[in-house]
Amino acid sequence: MNIHIIPHTHDDLGVETIKTLIQNGQLEIIGGGWVQPDEAATHYIDLVDQYTLGLRLLNNSFGSCARPKTAWQIDPFGHSREHANLMAMMGYDSLWFAREHYLEHEMRRSNRALQMMWHVSDDNQTTILTGAFYAHYNMPGGFNFDIMGNDDPIQDNPNLENYNLDEKLSTFVNDLITYNKSMLHNHIMILMGDDFTYQDANMWFTNLDKLIKHLNQNYSNILTASYSTPTCYAQAIKSISTIQWPQKYTDFFPYASGTDSLWTGYFTSKPTMKGLVRKSSALLQLIRQLQSLALTSWDVQQGAQVEALERAIALSQHHDGITGTSKQFVTQDYMMRMLQGWTSGEQVLNSAMQTISQRVKKNVVQFPQQIICRNVNESECAFTKNNNVYTVTVHNGNSQTLNALVKVPLYQATKNVAVTDYQGNPINVEISTVFTNYAGLQQALPSNIHLLTLKQVDSSNILLRLEHIYQSMEDPTLSQPVSINLASLFSYDIVQIQELSLAANNVSSVLAGTTITLNHMDIKTYLLNVNVGNQGCTCSGSWYQSSINPCDCYNFVQTPTDWTSANNDCRKQNPRASLSSVDSAFENNELLSLLQSKTSCSQAFIGMTQQTSNVWSWINNDTSPYRNWRTGYPSGNNQCSQLNTNDGKWTNIDCTTQGCYVCEIKN
Incomplete structure (x- = not known):
């Protein structure tokens, strides 16, 4: 038998100590999420987010060597195939837990099926090595060497009265033989730890050193014992090519620890807590999206404000958090942290919406301050009760167009409320200052x-x-x-x-x-x-400001002339101007749309020219590599270019051709 002794703890050893141990290969971090999450009441968006938060912290603190390879879900109350699928997609090599339905656990122990290949994707093609522990995730009975344990330490000096080495070894080996009967191989994982252990680490490792030493000396004919980690253990058993692993295709739900001990109440317990987690998650996605679409220069303070909400939501994913299995004062602390995150996130939301309104969409009026009501009924909030006029903002967080009925509760039912649209026509919506609609995405995502x-x-x-x-x-x-x-x-x-x-x-x-x-x-x-682009730019006179690159200005000229004269005319209009260069598909689409709406031209000159043999470049020395030539172009010896307004594609033309043109001031 190969005995893998795995000390495990949740205690904080200190950043520098951990960093040194990891770099030396002496310590392995497993799990890696912000918490050890529940797998039933959680939503996969929040699960992915909390793993991102935790893994990012590990990487920033300890480097890439700290990346966990083992999913360690030892305490959640049942396990979902979808969570295991996420683990496989994140690159975890194996998954270990302690809790499954007691009847399934008895069956697996009897059939040597505690370790299996779990098919976790919908097409059953993705698998992850999964193991349930023989008993719980604690140490074998009689081997708790912590200050809170009541077990005797190993005394291996036969001259002392409390000598107990033979008894300790016999007990331990008997446990190993029992465990081995449930395995398909001769590798046994022995967990030497529990909740709140290793408060006296010196006592622990003194006894573990003795245990390993004397096992190898006295039982070398049947076993080899060594310190190990879950990842080393998984690699050892996966390397055995002759094993025919049991196959698992479904969830480990519901969980029951005994005949009348079904752990299903937590699916619905403390619904207010569960609801707040969902609302907080939706708010976080909204703030992230608006902040991304505003795309301001990175603000460290705003980053910290968003992370405060991220951390609070991640913390609530704990298997004693969103489940409602913690004491009430602990639940209240979870909720307090999330609501504090609302407050900090609200500030970022206001900043982003102000930027979108004024910089991106050029609204000149101040965007109304956005206040998120914490009450179930928005009409009972102080802001709505104490103000006769306020703006209600409706946001579609989907990536597709949405048609839906919007309900806005009022504090008092009154005949003095008139609801109209921006033209004064009566409609069944709340009174609201009208702003230009802002579509964050240039086009809707497919419905799937x-x-x-x-x-x-x-x-x-x-x-x-x-x-x-x-x-x-x-x-x-x-x-x-x-x-x-x-x-x-x-x-x-x-x-x-x-x-x-x-x-x-x-x-x-x-x-x-x-x-x-x-x-x-x-x-x-x-x-x-x-x-990111520049901010605060304007275009004067007949020049049109680009919405893609706000500091770039266009002028569309419909008076026909040749390509060279067109470029010279652009420079006469403004010394910094030339025929337009096109840096991206966004800019190409913008020019196409503007040419179609503002001119009757079927083509327009742009600044792409063949100044040397077989080398096409922009006349204004723009180095953008973007090209949108029509199939088969450029062709022949024609050295100038035009954008065709029927499809936005480019063709090369003779430079003496007469046509419309686009001038651009590029900043």
Whole structure:
């Protein structure tokens, strides 16, 4: 038998000590989430977020060597296949737990099926090595060496009266033989720890050193004992090619610890707490999205304000948090932290909406302060009770167009309330100052794609998660793979796209282009590096301000002239102007739309020219690599270019051709 002695603890050893032990290979961190989450009452968005938060902290604190490879769900009350699927998608190699229905546990112990291959994806193609412990996650009886334990330490000096080595070894080996009967192999995991243990670590390791030493000396004919970790143990048993692992395809729900001890009440207990978690999560997604779409320079204070809400929601995912299995004062603390997160997040929300209104959409009036009512009935909040006039903002957080009835409760039913639209026509909506509608996405996502996460990481990076919400054969059309061009989805210019692991803690690849594909039930995570652009720019006279690059100005000239004369005329209009360069698909689409709406031109000159043989470049020395040539172009010896207003494609033309043109001041 190969005995893997695994000391485990939740105690804090100190950052520097842990960093040294990890780098030396002496300590392994497992789990890695902000908490050890529940798997029944939680939502997968919040699960992914809390793993992202925890894994990011580990990476920032201890480096890549600290990345957990073992999912350690030892205490949640039952286990879901979907959570295990998330673990596999995040790159975990194995999953271990202590709690399953007592009847299933008895069956698995009898059939040597405590360890299995769990099929966790909807198509059953994704598996993760999963193990249930023989008993609980504590040490064997008689071997609690902590200050709160009542067990005798190992005395291996035969000259002392309390000598007990033979008895201790015999007890331990008998336990090993019992455990081994439930295994398909000769590797036994022995957990040497529990809740609140290792308060006296010296006592623990003194006894563990003795235990390992004397096991190897006295029982070398039947076993080898050594310190180990869950990852080392998993690697050892996975390397045995002859094992035919039992297969598991379903959840480990419901959990029952005995005949009349079903742990199903927590699915619905403390519903106010559960509801607050969901509302807080929705608020967090809203704040992240608006902050990303505003795309202001990175504000460290705002980042901390958003993280306060992120941490509070992550903390509530604990298997004694959202479940409602903690004492009431602990539940109240969870809720207090989330509501404090609302307050800090509310400030970021107001800043983002102000930016979107004034900088992005050019509204000149102050956007009304947004106050999120904490009460179930919004009409009972102080703000709505104490103000006769206020603005209600309705936000569609979906990535598709939504048609729905909006209900706005009033503090008092009165005949003095008149509800009209912005033209004064009576309608069944609340009175509201009208602002230009702002669509955060340039186009709607397909109906089978869900925008899971949109979060500003810093001044030039956006974290994006997209999810294909259909299973493999759920629908003949909607279950099919979907390709999305991210460049056409957002208004900012995307410089680079990196695909990350699900928890966003590892780079999987750097995309060559901007188109991604999602298959059924995929959740994919990307880091978008984007151009922020300048702020506070204006265009004068007949020049039109770009909505893609706000400091760039266009002038559309319909008087026909040749290409060279057109470029000279642009410079006469403004010394910094030239024929337009086109930096991205966003800008190309903007020019196409403006040419179609503001001119009757079928083509318009742009600044792409062949100044040297076979080398096309922009006349204003713009180095953008973007090109949108029509198929088969450029062709021949024609050295100038035009944008065709029927499809936005470019063709090369003779420079003496007469036509319309687009001048641009590019800042």
